[in-house]
Amino acid sequence: MLGISRRPANKPDKRAPHRFPRPLDVLVVGGGIAGLSAATVLAERGARVTVLEPETYLGGRAGAWPDTLADGTPFEMERGFHAFFRQYYNLRAWLRRIDPELDFLRPVADYPLLGPDGQRESFAGLPRLPIWNLVSLIRRSKSMTLRDALRVDDTCGRAIMAYDPRATYAQFDRLDAHSFLDRLGFPPRARQMLFDVFAHSFFNPEQEFSAAELLMMFHFYFIANPEGIVFDLVDGPFSTKLWHPMAAVLERHGVRLRTGEAAVHVDRGPDGRHRLTSSRGQVYSADALILAASVPGLQRLVDDSPALGHPLAEAPEDPGAAHCWREQVVAQSVTARFAVWRLWLDRACAPGRAAFVGTTGLGLVDNISLYELFEDESREWAARTGGSVVELHAYALPDGLDDEAAIKADLLRALHDLYPETRAARHLDERFLLRQDCPAFRPGSHPMRLRVDTPDPTLYLAGDFVHTPFPTALMERAASSGILAANHVLHHHGVAEELLCSVPPRGPLARLIHRKAHHDAHGEGDDD
Numbered sequence: 209m210l211g212i213s214r215r216p217a218n219k220p221d222k223r224a225p226h227r228f229p230r231p232l233d234v235l236v237v238g239g240g241i242a243g244l245s246a247a248t249v250l251a252e253r254g255a256r257v258t259v260l261e262p263e264t265y266l267g268g269r270a271g272a273w274p275d276t277l278a279d280g281t282p283f284e285m286e287r288g289f290h291a292f293f294r295q296y297y298n299l300r301a302w303l304r305r306i307d308p309e310l311d312f313l314r315p316v317a318d319y320p321l322l323g324p325d326g327q328r329e330s331f332a333g334l335p336r337l338p339i340w341n342l343v344s345l346i347r348r349s350k351s352m353t354l355r356d357a358l359r360v361d362d363t364c365g366r367a368i369m370a371y372d373p374r375a376t377y378a379q380f381d382r383l384d385a386h387s388f389l390d391r392l393g394f395p396p397r398a399r400q401m402l403f404d405v406f407a408h409s410f411f412n413p414e415q416e417f418s419a420a421e422l423l424m425m426f427h428f429y430f431i432a433n434p435e436g437i438v439f440d441l442v443d444g445p446f447s448t449k450l451w452h453p454m455a456a457v458l459e460r461h462g463v464r465l466r467t468g469e470a471a472v473h474v475d476r477g478p479d480g481r482h483r484l485t486s487s488r489g490q491v492y493s494a495d496a497l498i499l500a501a502s503v504p505g506l507q508r509l510v511d512d513s514p515a516l517g518h519p520l521a522e523a524p525e526d527p528g529a530a531h532c533w534r535e536q537v538v539a540q541s542v543t544a545r546f547a548v549w550r551l552w553l554d555r556a557c558a559p560g561r562a563a564f565v566g567t568t569g570l571g572l573v574d575n576i577s578l579y580e581l582f583e584d585e586s587r588e589w590a591a592r593t594g595g596s597v598v599e600l601h602a603y604a605l606p607d608g609l610d611d612e613a614a615i616k617a618d619l620l621r622a623l624h625d626l627y628p629e630t631r632a633a634r635h636l637d638e639r640f641l642l643r644q645d646c647p648a649f650r651p652g653s654h655p656m657r658l659r660v661d662t663p664d665p666t667l668y669l670a671g672d673f674v675h676t677p678f679p680t681a682l683m684e685r686a687a688s689s690g691i692l693a694a695n696h697v698l699h700h701h702g703v704a705e706e707l708l709c710s711v712p713p714r715g716p717l718a719r720l721i722h723r724k725a726h727h728d729a730h731g732e733g734d735d736d
C-alpha cells in the first residue's frame with residue numbers, strides 16, 4: 209500500500225564472484241560502527257583487513273569500557289543510552305553476524321514524551337502503517353487537534369510528506385530547522401511535544417540544523433518507516449553484548465584489531481600502495497584504505513597527510529578533484545556539546561516507570577532512562593542493592609555552558625520534578641561525560657557533505673557524517689556508509705556487492721510534487 213515497504217538499495221551482481229580473486233590488503237581507520245561494518249564485509253570476502261582504533265575499546269560513540277563502582281562492583285560504562293530502531297536494516301543485518309536472531313535486543317513497549325505541566329504523548333499502540341501512524345499520533349495528541357494540523361503552512365506541510373533527495377535539499381538546506389518549524393505553524397505546545405524533542409535528538413541546536421536534514425529525518429523515522437515508530441534496546445552493556453562478540457567474528461575472519469593505536473600519517477610507499485604510520489610507529493601497507501574516523505580524527509589525519517585524496521594517476525578531466533575533496537574535509541564540523549550523566553541511586557524508582565522517556569521544555573534534559581529495566585548488569589545491581597541506575601542526557605548544550613555543576617543541577621531538578629521519588633535518593637556513585645564529537649549538519653552545508661567515494665579509487669570514507677544515497681541517520685548511517693565503502697572496494701575488484709536495504713527513498717507525495725526532480729533522478733533510491 210502506497211509503495212511503502214523495506215526495499216533493496218542496490219543490486220548486487222549475482223553472477224560476480226563472491227570473494228576477491230587475489231589477496232587484498234585493506235586498512236580501516238576507526239573502530240566504530242562504520243569501520244567495523246566495512247571490515248566485516250571485506251574480511252568475509254577474503255580481504256586481509258587491519259582496523260586501527262585509538263581507544264582501548266571498540267564501538268566508538270556506541271562503545272563501552274570497564275569501570276568499578278565505589279562499592280567495588282565491576283561494570284561497563286558506555287557513551288550513553290542508544291535506541292535501535294526497527295528500520296535500521298543494514299545495522300541489523302550486520303549485527304546478525306553475532307546473533308542471527310538478534311536475541312540481545314529487547315523491544316520497548318512505549319517511550320513516552322514528557323513536557324511541562326504534566327504534558328505527555330505516547331508512541332504505544334500506533335498503527336505501523338506510515339502516515340496513519342502520524343495521523344493517529346496527531347488525532348490522539350492532547351497538544352493539538354486535527355484542525356490545528358490542517359492549518360499548518362501548505363509548503364512546509366507538503367515538504368514533510370514529499371521528501372525527495374534532490375528537491376528537499378535544493379529547497380530547504382539553506383533554511384534552519386527552527387525557522388522551518390516557525391513557518392510550519394504548529395501550535396506552540398504541539399511543536400514542543402512533537403517536533404522540538406525530535407529535532408533535538410540529532411544533537412544539533414535547531415537554529416544550526418539544516419531544515420532539509422530534519423525533513424530527511426522525519427521521512428526516515430516517521431513518514432516512510434514501515435516498521436512502526438518503535439525501537440529495541442540492548443539487554444546488556446554494548447561491550448559484552450556487541451563488541452566482544454563482533455571482535456570474535458572479525459578475528460575468525462582473520463581481521464587484525466589494533467586498539468590503542470591511531471592512524472597519524474598516510475602517504476604512498478614505493479610500490480604505490482597506501483602506507484600508514486600509526487601512533488605506535490608501526491607502518492602498514494594496503495591496497496585500499498577506508499577512513500571511518502570521527503570528524504576531528506579525519507580532519508587531523510588529512511591535514512597531516514598531504515597525499516591523501518590524490519589518486520596515483522590524477523584524472524585528466526578533473527585535475528583539481530583531490531584539492532576540492534580536501535577542502536570538503538576541512539568544511540566538516542562537530543555540533544554543540546552534550547552531556548551524559550549516569551547515577552546509581554540508593555532507592556528504586558516508582559513502579560511503572562518507563563525504561564526510556566523523551567523530555568522537552570523541562571530545562572536541559574532530553575531523555576531519562578532507567579537501566580535496571582532493560583540492562584542485565586544494572587538489573588543485577590538494583591536487585592542486590594534495592595537501588596536504581598538512572599541516566600540523563602542533555603543534547604545541544606548552549607554555548608558557554610560548560611560548568612559541570614550547573615549542568616548537573618539543571619538535570620537533577622528535572623529528574624526530581626518528573627520522578628519525585630528520587631528527591632530523597634542518595635547518589636551512591638555517578639559518571640558524567642561532557643563531549644563534543646557528533647557531526648554538525650548546518651544550514652547550507654549539504655553541497656559540502658562528503659560521500660563514501662573520493663577522487664582516489666582506493667580511498668573511501670564512512671561514518672554518520674557521510675552522505676548515503678538513500679535515507680539513513682545516526683547508527684544506521686554509520687553501518688550503511690561502512691557497507692557502502694566495502695561495496696566500492698568489492699565493485700572495484702569485480703566482486704559481488706553486499707545487499708543494502710532502505711526505507712522508500714521518497715515521500716508519498718514526492719512524485720506528485722517533484723515530478724520533474726523524479727524524472728531527472730532515473731532509478732529508485734539513488735540521487736547521485
Ligand SMILES: Cc1cc2nc3c(=O)[nH]c(=O)nc-3n(C[C@H](O)[C@H](O)[C@H](O)COP(=O)(O)OP(=O)(O)OC[C@H]3O[C@@H](n4cnc5c(N)ncnc54)[C@H](O)[C@@H]3O)c2cc1C
Nearest residue numbers: 238240241242268269288290291471501505671672682683
Ligand atoms: C550519547 C549518545 C547517544 C546516542 N544515541 C543514539 C541512538 O539512540 N540511536 C542512534 O541511532 N544513534 C545514537 N547515537 C549516535 C551513534 O552513536 C553514532 O551515530 C554512531 O555510533 C557513529 O558511528 P561511527 O562509526 O560513524 O563514528 P564513531 O563511533 O565516532 O567512530 C569513529 C572512530 O574513529 C576513531 N578514530 C578517530 N581518529 C582516529 C585515528 N586517527 N585513527 C584511528 N581511529 C580514529 C574514534 O576513536 C572512533 O572510535 C548516539 C550517540 C551518542 C554520543
